Amino acid sequence: MSTTTRMRLRGLIRKESLQILRDPSSIAIAFVLPVVLLLLFGYGVSLDAKHVPVALVVEQPDANTASFTGAFAQSRYFAPLSYNNIQQAEQALIAHQVSAIVWLRNDFSDRLLAGGEAPIGVFMNGVDANQARISEGYIQGVWQLWLASYAREQGRDLAVPVVVEPRIWFNAAVRSRDFLVPGLIALIMTLTGAMLTSMVVAREWERGTMEALMVTPIRIWEILVGKLLPYFALGMGGMLLSVAMAVWLFGVPLRGSFWALSGASALFMLVSLGMGLLISTVARSQFVAGQIALVATFLPAFILSGFIFQISSMPAPIQFITHIIPARYYVAILQTLFMAGNIWPVVLANCGALLVMMVIFLGLARRKSRKRLD
Amino acid sequence: MSTPALFFDGVSKSFNSGKTSVTALDGVTISALPGKVTGLIGPDGAGKTTLMRLAVGLLLPDNGNIQALGIDVLEAPLQVQSSVGYMPQRFGLYEDLSVQENLDLYADLQGVGHEQRQARYEELLQMTALGPFTDRLAGRLSGGMKQKLGLACTLIKIPRLLLLDEPTVGVDPISRRELWAIIDRLVKQEQLSVLVSTAYLNEAERCDEVVLLNEGRRLGQGSPKSYSEPMRGRTFHLSSTRLDKRRLQTQLSAIPGIIDAVIDGEKVRVVTRKAQLPDISDLVADGDTAINGPSKLDDLQIEPVEPSFEDAFIATLKVDTPSVADWFAPRDGAALEAGPIIEVVNAQRRFGDFYAVRDISFKVKQGEIFGLLGANGAGKSTMFRMLCGLLPASAGQLTVAGHDLRRAAADARSRLGYMAQRFSLYVDLSVAQNLNFFASAYGLGRKQRKQRIEWAMAAFELTAYAATNSGDLPLGYKQRLAMAAALLHEPDILFLDEPTSGVDPLARREFWQRINGLAASGVTILVTTHFMDEANYCDRLVIMAEGEVLAEGTPTQMKAGFRSAALPSPTMEDAFIGLIENRQKNKPGVAA
Amino acid sequence: MKAALTPRLNASLRRIVALAIKELLAILKDRKSRIVLIGPPLLQLIIFGYAATFDLNDIPVAVYNEDPSAASRELVARVSGSPHFHLQANIEHDAQIAPLIDNKKALMVLHLGPNFSADLAHGGSSKAQVIIDGRNSNTALLVLGYLRNIITDYNIDWAQRHGRAKPLATLQVRPWFNSNLVSRWFVVPGIIGLLTLVITTIVTALSVAREREAGTFDQLLVTPMRPFEILIGKAFPGILIGILEGSFILLMAVYWFEVPLRGSLGALYVGMFLFVMAAVGIGLMISSLAVTQQQGMLGAFLFIVPAVILSGFATPISNMPEVIQYLTYIDPLRYFLVIIRGVFLEGDSYAILLNYYWPMALIALVTLAMAGWLFRRRMN
Structure with missing residues (x-):
């Protein structure tokens, strides 16, 4: 140069x-x-779901429903709100007060004790598809954990055929x-x-x-x-x-x-x-x-x-x-x-x-x- | 004869703008002599800037050869650029760098060694008188100082050929005089060759050679004398005690056979088509025509005068245009008001600690052309902005058309028209749309609007351009449009801020013709200008410096103060420079 | 009194209309600003509409199946048959996992151990180990969600076929308003809000600065126009262009991207009008402060970027820290996004949206008043 x-x-x-x-x-x-x-x-x-407001509708509260709702209360992903009937909860969903509804009908405990497929209704606001998917995943997680612990409490062996064991590399806390x-x-x-x-x-x-x-x-x-x-x-x-x-x-x-x-x-x-x-x-x-x-x-x-x-x-x-x-x-x-x-x-x-x-x-x-x- | 410093041989250059191709230069052959000052003169759009840019290799010619200092510009542009100095129109300064930093940058770029640098800086700073301001940002300098700094930057490494593109545009007369002194010295001491383009025709006389360009063609090349000599016998001074010089000028320019009539000092300078004065016996005197009827002008004094370059320029380029005065008929009910229409009493304007205007008073009568003269930074623009209600005064009383500006600025504004220094209409709107908008902005009703726009189109010959975007107009037409827009609401007062800055001599003449017509119709006109010869058009004027009034009076009174044996008929420029110099002598602190 | 007012009002109206027309002409006749109004929005709409989706397709997966059995093969077939996954590789030993994930050849590795079918056959639980690349945590969660759904279905079928006890309780998930969870339905209506904001703010934020730079502002100020007349005249083109641009994107959303429009257009336009007013108010505030166009541009940028990020356009507001959630209350886009998505997908009524109308009206009122005040102050 x-x-x-x-x-x-x-x-x-x-x-x-x-x-x-x-x-x-x-x-x-x-x-x-x-x-x-x-x-x-x-x-x-943040794309992570946190404190998602969820309406919990329990038509007939008892010990079984309480153990289920308790599982939601413990999760850090949800901020549960209690409703007595589904109409109120639906109104709340429409008015954007909650993002999802988890609905336990009045025959929930009966069917649970009868040992078969007590249905849990989950309605979610699907407008934000990404958040809905992620929330759905979290709800599934809560549900699976609860199923396992409930079965253990009841002394029943209800092994799920295939259990997913996820390992997220590089970012374990997601x-x-x-x-x-x-x-x-x-x-x-x-x-x-x-x-x-x-x-x-x-x-x-x-x-x-x-x-x-x-x-x-x-x-x-x-x-x-x-x-x-x-x-x-x-x-x-x-x-x-x-x-x-x-x-x-x-x-x-x-x-x-x-x-x-x-x-x-x-x-x-x-x-x-x-x-x-x-x-x-x-x-x-x-x-x-x-x-x-x-x-x-x-x-x-x-x-x-x-x-x-x-x-x-x-x-x-x-x-x-x-x-x-x-x-x-x-x-x-x-x-x-x-x-x-x-x-x-x-x-x-x-x-x-x-x-x-x-x-x-x-x-x-x-x-x-x-x-x-x- | 040695090789020319710059040689153009049949050079053509055209530009494409959209679909149309514009020819900027058309087969131009010129040469600039070594060790001489060559002037490049021509109206706007003549191709002056294109020629300069071609000479330094910033543009490629379509045809022809260019040699600078004997080097082919096309083949070795870098070699040319290292021995040529070029100052573009806007000086090429970095406004956010200081004076010293600008000098350092250009010294680095020109490859001037550190050992030679210090001595060169001292020399340049002394020459340009910028020594005390080395730490100031270039953006904070006045126009004249910027121009000198721009020149200093191109001179750091002494070039063998210096190209200056309109270096004196928008610069006050003192700075202009200083610039020419620098150029003369450089040519003498360093045997520099200079090519300078300018819009000031009186500067052409200072050149050794003048190249006249028009619409991309060379009209001539030769000494200024070679242009003016053929005009001998065709130039006269006319004056009369019974007719105001402006009215005399208006009447004269309507006479066939007279190419040009301009106010020159106290007289009217006339250029004729043939070597004798045409029949001027129809001239009528000023006076109360209603009672006495028009009377023949019998005391007309006619004397032949030395032809100048300007006379030749006008005679070559001027196309006959119909007189425009008819469009400015006296207005109904424009009875002269007794009192002043503008009154300024002890006006002041502060910006922080700095007084842009300190304690100024003057009065303007209705129908007067009143001038505000001063160097850059004298406070003219601030004064103007205050009078238009754009800037409140810090102290003092300003009354315009009977309205106190402090209380009823909006009312005062509806009676004044304003034409800014820079073309400031909407460039993306057509001529018609601009006029329509301003007519509505001034609150004209539908019928009145239509009528006034028709008038404006006719009076300013804009009809052909009605649908053209105003940004695409030729400069002269832009200025017409701006003036038309300011007159739509028939204002009582017209404010013109440097209206002719950067406008070529032909357009300036037309412009003053219209101003004269307006003033004759009773409109009061307030004007600031850099062109000292234009000051002669004013009825009265003030000269300002550093926010104060130095002198007030008629042009005659001003000039009279500087008449001496050495200077029997001082020009307005002499008077102006004299006033400023006197002031600096009296204030030794400032002169340092 | 009234008779005295009317001519003044008339003249005032005439001046405002003239200014508004001039502003519109100036924007539309300038090639550069026309391009800015048409080019980038269209491009953004297309890019956002097609590229900005969280839905995942053809995720590259690798399978490490140590148990060649019918049961494991069925599970693998279900995974590779899903439109979300694409079987990239079958691997045979542990050491292959890391390079696949590390080098981004596979986003997920499904590992079925040697005892997979044996455990199943004995009525126990077998494990499906999943390794997911967590470099994009959102994708990782979605991948896991897709896989979970496949395995849940697999479990139910398996239980039925092999007479295993059914799970005590089952989830019956039903998304409302967007039953297939198409994220484009979420993103595209959001773009209406986003682009309307960008265009309106830039048009108004630069309007005064452009005149200042061109020197025409002084020319405007020497006319008898009063500050508030100038302000209204300058606001008008922003409102008009904002609403037109919004309507255009609305049409594109409905007819090109086929997002269902379920609610009333009236409710949408009430929201759009209030929103545009608020954006114009902010644009004019920037305008009255900016001296150069560059400053105006920078100001607009400094407002638009946070306004978009904090609006819930891409990420939910409820995820933000509480302090920042309070900040979102002054973001007009936040409210408009709820309205537009509500009207599009949920068919919301005026009554539900009332809570989102009035904050925007308030923001518009405050910003317009501020702009007026700033404008007046700057001029004197």
């Missing part, structure tokens, strides 16, 4: 850093927004926070990499400084590197902040190597910056750049990356699209490194995909950028 190149690069990087420090909206996008998102997702959002918070890092880095970078370049076009920059003897790759490095540092800063908050504030385990995580993040950051620079070759106003970045990078990183929604369950054409979403590979790496540990085949395969995308995006950005105004 010649002295003049070094001098130009240093000048550009210093300028960019000063601008970042002086522009509150850069800082807001790079640090305040991530913290807000992390707090919201860490504390506010806490949704543990996968939401790491996935969020991909979103945050997309924000700084693609959105902020493309808007900052667009700002130079809007203010006419790009023209002045271009008539200096600077080379185009120097301009690109001058933009890349400061925002790379900013993005990695956001990543470190997010990891620190994930581990120390939210208690998400980091089972894999921190260095592998940093390496993969650096790779993703470069992909993200590549997308940002590519957007900025098309968009010359901040408004357009922001819109393109939102639609082309942020939303896909949210919905199509496997961050929340299972990719293998999407329709085939959409699954196909997910392959060109870089966040898909990064989310897989994040969730693996945080929760499963150093599983090199997963990490390396996805890093390989990111590497390919990095070459493509940075290469395209380099090709499309010209030191010209038309």
